[in-house]
Amino acid sequence: MTTQTSTRDTSPLPLPLTLPIKPPIPQPVVLVVMGVSGCGKTTVAALLAGRLGWPFEEGDALHPPANIEKMKAGHPLDDNDRAPWLEKVADWVGERLDAGGSGLITCSALKRSYRDTIDRRGSGVVFVYLHGSYETIAARLAARHGHFMPTKLLDSQFADLHEPTADEPAIRVDVGPSPSEIADTVIEMLGLGVAKGVAK
Numbered sequence: 001m002t003t004q005t006s007t008r009d010t011s012p013l014p015l016p017l018t019l020p021i022k023p024p025i026p027q028p029v030v031l032v033v034m035g036v037s038g039c040g041k042t043t044v045a046a047l048l049a050g051r052l053g054w055p056f057e058e059g060d061a062l063h064p065p066a067n068i069e070k071m072k073a074g075h076p077l078d079d080n081d082r083a084p085w086l087e088k089v090a091d092w093v094g095e096r097l098d099a100g101g102s103g104l105i106t107c108s109a110l111k112r113s114y115r116d117t118i119d120r121r122g123s124g125v126v127f128v129y130l131h132g133s134y135e136t137i138a139a140r141l142a143a144r145h146g147h148f149m150p151t152k153l154l155d156s157q158f159a160d161l162h163e164p165t166a167d168e169p170a171i172r173v174d175v176g177p178s179p180s181e182i183a184d185t186v187i188e189m190l191g192l193g194v195a196k197g198v199a200k
Contacts, residue, residue, distance in 0.1 A: 023191025025126060028102040030093045031186075032118055033110035035130035036157040038141040039175050040182070041106040044130060045181040049104050052192060055096065059107035062088040078157035079113075086117045097124045110160040115168065128186055129164050132175035 033045040042058060049056035063085050067077055089107045096103040109115050109127060119125040132140075138154055164170035171189050173182055187193045 012170075023189065025190050025192070028097055028100055028124060030096050030102060030125050031104045031128050031190075032089075032109060032195060033104060033106045033128045033130065034069060034115075035132070035175075036110070036137055036154065036161060038137045038154070039130040039132050040179055041108075041130060041142075043172070043179045044128075044182050044186070045104045045106050047179055048186060050095060051183060051187065052102070053103075055101070055103045057092050057103070057105040059085075059089050059105050060092060062092070074153065076153050076160075082114065086114050087142045090118045090120055093125060094121065097121070108157065110157060111162050112165075112168070115164070115170075119169065125169060126190065127164055127168065127170035129170055130175050130182070131163070131172050132159055136175065 031045075031048065033041045033048070035041055041134060042060075045056055045058075048054070065080050067085060070077060070081065086107075092105055093103075107114075107118065109118060115127060119127075134154070141154060164172065171186070173185050173189070175182065177185070
């Protein structure tokens with residue numbers, strides 16, 4: 001049974017690299033930028049894709065229309081709703097790795113079981129968890145426009161969130177700095193700048 005870590009911790013420090021390997025990480029690799037809605041997944045992933053020159057997929061685009069309509073109506077998704085979506089995310093990851101290429105995809109990946117589905121082959125995936133307090137994320141969502149996730153669904157997202165643990169291929173990065181700084185931190189933590197000669 002997974003023990004849920006408190007999601008309202010306001011510590012600004014990222015956890016140490018929890019991978020069982022030292023950076024630079026082996027490639028090809030797919031980075032799954034994860035976290036609750038409003039944490040900045042798309043912005044950070046797009047910055048990383050631009051700097052690394054890797055393909056990028058917006059995971060929300062893989063949701064079936066019924067899921068999007070359900071969220072627009074203010075109803076949280078359940079595991080049955082998420083199952084086909086997670087399979088599509090896992091398929092995208094697998095296609096990139098099978099082709100011998102790296103990539104980035106966004107996905108909330110809130111539960112350990114969801115991450116296990118995405119990382120079903122057990123290698124080639126690193127989760128980049130964008131961590132922020134409930135108050136920080138709620139303020140961001142309140143100021144956000146043009147997205148289908150109503151602010152009132154944030155409670156359900158935090159309730160479902162099981163933060164990655166030390167035995168998962170994951171790093172945690174705080175959302176307080178600017179997206180550019182967060183991207184720099186991810187590249188540094190995973191040794192991708194060394195491997196690819198990425199300039200900050």
